[in-house]
Amino acid sequence: MTYCLGILLPGGLVLAADSRSNAGVDQVTRVHKLALISKPGERVLAICSAGNLATTQSVVTSLKESLGSGDLQHDLYAARTMFDAANILGGKLRDVIDHDGRYVQPYGDASASFLLGGQIAGESPRLFEIYSAGNFIEASDRKCFLQIGETKYGKPILDRALNMRLPLDGATKLALLSFDATIRSNLSVGMPIDLLRYQTDSFAFHDYATLDEDNAYWRELRDRYADGLRDVLNNLPLPPQSWDR
Amino acid sequence: MTYCLGILLPGGLVLAADSRSNAGVDQVTRVHKLALISKPGERVLAICSAGNLATTQSVVTSLKESLGSGDLQHDLYAARTMFDAANILGGKLRDVIDHDGRYVQPYGDASASFLLGGQIAGESPRLFEIYSAGNFIEASDRKCFLQIGETKYGKPILDRALNMRLPLDGATKLALLSFDATIRSNLSVGMPIDLLRYQTDSFAFHDYATLDEDNAYWRELRDRYADGLRDVLNNLPLPPQSWDR
Secondary structure, eight states, rough: OOEEEEEEEEEEEEEEEEEEESSSSSEEEOOOOEEEEEEEEEEEEEEEEEEEEHHHHHHHHHHHTTSOOOOTTTOTTOOOOOOEEEHHHHHHHHHHHHHHHHHHHSSSSSOOEEEEEETTTTTTEEEEOTTSOOOOOOOOOOBBEEEEEOOOOOOOHHHHOOTTSHHHHHHHHHHHHHHHHHHHHOOOOSOOOOEEETTTTTTOOOOEEOOOTTTTHHHHHHHHHHEEEEEEEHOOOOOOOOOOO | OOOOEEEEEETTEEEOOOEEEEEEOEEEOOOOEEEEEEEETTTEEEEEEOOOHHHHHHHHHHHTTTTTSSOOOOOOOSSSHHHHHHHHHHHHHHHHHHHHHHTTTTTTTTOEEEEEEEEEESSOEEEEEETTSEEEOOOOOTBOOOEESSSTTTTHHHHHOOOOOOOOOHHHHHHHHHHHHHHHHHHTSSSOEEEEETTTOOOOOEEEEETTTTTTHHHHHHHHHHHHHHHHHHSOOOOOOOOHH
16 A cells, blocks of 8 residues: 655645555565656656556656657656646556556556646646546645545544645645554555655755654654644543533 | 444443435435443443445344344344354344345445444453454454444544553543544544443443534534644644755
């Protein structure tokens, strides 16, 4: 399983992905689920992947190989807008599933999904979720985060606390707490976390990191959150002895 | 959708169920998902239901109609142990699915699952989850809570804070917070919450309540938890500007 999260803010984007891949409990390994494509100063595109690993690797590798080809159907360097880029990604996903799906079907599910976040000069940063069907939705000020993979454990904290008024750093903090909840509740999502903070109009990936379990900030964040939450819970009133009030 | 939660503690049991039933967004209604069966002083059994409403109502109603029949296959009054009772419930579920499943199949899914908690004189309180297949698992000191329905949103807070050393009231508080997280993140789970606190060896259902949105304790708990959590989040350190440390 996988957990990937994308957040769209006026100040930029936060994208994060876990690293665990498993085809059964005895085939657990670490993979890259966050791919970066950029032409510094002009465009940055970050792709998070969930689903069948052969499918997602095929999609991302093919798109990387098509960079600079000038082929409007496949070249992310040639996409005029992020909407065009989402179309290219969705189209490539359809191609791969058309090519491999029926061969894979006896053994499992070839489907996959993606988050695509980035900025192309002339536009604000944008964030999309590409479904297995190759169609997609876009984040907005009414729904500023998108998730793929094992999404539910990490959603309550985002529903509670995430909003478009947060600065990039505040949203990054919540993103990591959302991963903490998911990793605690689901063994198939695991460290390290690949994390990208992208500042609007910077048109470069300065701020990309891989956080493992020993990362000082990750440990401090988890520990202090756990302590703080414990105190809150302990201080909440107990239920009444009788409900007749 | 549905959310039901059962917690097993030395001090007793907590069982809770939401009340929303929906067959599409325009067929949303309130139903009872927590059924109580007792012979005061001798046995108490609480059944939480998830899944196809016709199936769960058929199972619970049939079991109620068989009470006192002396039929060892169907009479929960005749079950010698909670394990026997779980077998009766699982068997009845199989009967109903055998009877209705193929007729329902063209329109949807006839499957259902249950939590069964209670105590029969001579035993400690016990808690079971009955799967759609009619087989079941039992809670223990290593896994003291069981969930059915829309289980994931409400699991992180239980994974963090629930343990067998808690008193019944502390566990009830966490159960309600688990419902709060689920209701906030999923529209198909809704108030009121039917809530049972059962004290070990009381052999009676003194403490059963239906909490609606205006319940004073529910409001206080939600508000104070939201406030406390906001303070914790605000006080957590922001991520470093650079990860190179």
